[in-house]
């Protein structure tokens with residue numbers, strides 16, 4: 001396979017059990033290490049409800065995040081059915097007082113806690 005970032009050819013080691021598995025991989029191990037997932041969870045107490053912010057990358061990389069769809073999909077699946085929570089997805093979020101105010105309004109409107117899934121939190 002050819003890496004979408006560095007265009008180097010790479011191979012995936014397979015065992016006898018997954019020899020014929022046809023999952024397509026887009027990123028080589030070297031690029032995967034260069035742009036690693038760094039999942040962080042922050043809890044923010046709003047006026048009545050709470051907000052959980054789950055960020056996937058440590059920094060804002062100039063890469064196509066769509067190639068991480070498998071990883072992001074798993075994170076999304078683990079969060080989507082939490083009882084009492086509303087899940088929202090943003091490319092990136094900046095955590096400041098205005099955002100907290102908006103989140104507070106959304107949580108009151110939905111009458112539920114919030115989970116924000118984002119690729120990264122902007123400084």
Ligand SMILES: [Zn+2]
Pocket residue numbers: 003004005006007008027028029030031032
């Ligand atoms: Zn690569």
